[in-house]
Amino acid sequence: MKVHKPILSQIPIALKSIFEDGYYADKVIERHFKMSRGKWGSRDRKFFAESVYDIVRWYRRINESLPKPHQNDFSAITEAYLGLKEIDYPSIESFVGVNAQFFKEAYDSSNDFGVVASYPDWIIERVYKECGKEKGEHILNAMNTQAPLYLRVNPLKGTCEQVMQSLKSEGIDAQIVQTSDSALIIQNRKNVFVTQAFKSGMFEVQDLGSQAIAPFLQPSPKQRVLDLCAGAGGKTLHLAQLMENKGKIVATDIHERKLTELKRRARRNQVDLIETRLAENKWFKRQKGKMDRILLDVPCSGLGVIKRNPDTKWKLQEDRISELIDIQRGILKQAAPMIKPEGKLVYSTCSILPSENQEQVKWFLETHEGWDLEEEVSLLPHENNTDGFYMARLKLVK
Known part of the structure; x- marks a missing residue:
């Protein structure tokens, strides 16, 4: 494809926003799309997003394969x-004339796993340990x-087959995931958020592994359920659909903007x-013994979702994991008194580390x-394609 200068010039700017200014890659890309509205076509947007994500994913390997004077130069x-x-x-203008042959030789010659796989050393050491x-x-x-694009079909609005047909009419090829009764995988990556099926609430975008969590809680219609770390509500909505929109779900979070998005x-x-409720200790104390089910999708390192958020490699610091472990234990202690006798609680993370999980x-x-442990499941990227x-x-x- 032909790459236009205005698009190329924005890639180093986006990288600076991510690596120096501390913004998340998805938000940076979204901001550039808004700035270029009406100027970039769908192929331009696809090239820009994939290039930025790819560079972030392989940043260490690319950067350390450059001559030292050019390292950390985003152009x-x-x-x-x-x-x-x-x-x-x-x-x-900002390009420096990188010698492609010398760069490629350096890129292919490293034997250091941290460089080749492009992770900071501390993550590799922690995962090995x-x-x-x-x-x-x-x-x-x-x-x-690259992460597959999975959809979760809303059974209150239609079937997998109906969603597939609706998407097909807009040029999007979706296939049923055989291991799930409500998941589709997109074969040709296009913007599903502009489709009529999405606008009418027929599906949500959600990784297949994430889709396993709400059913794992075993919710039933007419129960009282608490989603204590609801965020923007992907799993909350899944719980509602499994409950056939009957009963009560209380979704709490510490961020009001996320709860506003959940309501939308x-x-x-x-x-x-x-x-929806802002998380408040006084309210939690009044719920003692009132919940049939509680979902604790707790804050975690996010080391399991690097496919989707490659900048986690460079933004996460190791001392943050110790802080998160304390936060996770605090949430477990806070939630336990709210469950009814014979009630069930699911603790979940998007981490691969036993210190955040089994331990x-x-x-x-x-x-x-x-309390008894009924069941635990670990989904790993190299085993489950999630x-x-x-x-x-x-x-x-008791």
């Missing part, structure tokens, strides 16, 4: 990437691949059993009497 990094991909591009070297390398390599999504999905559940069972997720279902037996 040189962009130029090197374009040469690596053998993309014919026009020169722009917790998962083992061989398994750890399989996981880390798998997370360097609930309206589009035509779901009306969800009550947290072990700690909870050792410090809280009357993001990395962990879920454990606990039951209050």
Whole structure:
């Protein structure tokens, strides 16, 4: 494809926003799309987004393969990437004239796994320590691949076949995922958010692994359910659909903007059993013994979703994991008193680290009497073609 100068010139700017200014890659790309509205076509947007994500994903390997004077120069990094991909591009003023042959030789010659797989050393060391070297390398390599695009069909609005037909009429090829009764995978990556099926609430975009969490809680119609770390409500909406829009779901979070987005999504999905609340200790204390089910999709390192969020590699710091472990235990302690006898609680993360997963559940069972572990599941990127997720279902037996 022909790459235009205005698009090329924006890639180094986007990289600066991500690596120096601290913005998340998806938000940076979204902002550039808004700025270029009416100027870029769909192929331009696709090229820009894929290039930025790819450079972020392979940043260490690209950067360390450049001569030292050009390292951490976002224009040189962009130029090197374009040469690596053998993309014919026009020169722009900020490009430095990277020698493509020398760069390629350096790119292919490293034997350091951290450079080759493009992760900071501390992540590799942590994953080796917790998962083992061989398994750890399989996981880390798998997370360097592009994430499949999965949809979760809203059974309150239609069937998988109806969604497939609707998308097909707009040029999007979707196929049923055989291991699920409500998931589709998109074969040709296009913008599904502009489709009529999405606007009418027939589906949500959600990774296949993430789709496993709400059913794992085993909710039923007419129950009282708490989604304590609801965020923007992807799993909340799934719970509502599994409950056939009957009963009560209370969705809490510490960010009001996320709950506002949840309410907007609930309206589009035509779901009306969800009550949103800012997380408040006083309210939690009043709910003692009132919940049939509780979902704790707790804040975590996000090391299982690097396929989708490759900038996690460079933004996450190791001391943050210790902070998150304390936060996760605090949430478990806060939630436990709210469950009814014989009620069930699911603890879930999008992390691959046992310290955030199995070890947290072990700690909870050792410090809280009357609870049994019914089941736990780990989904790993190299085994399941999903993001990395962990879920454990606990039951209050007395």
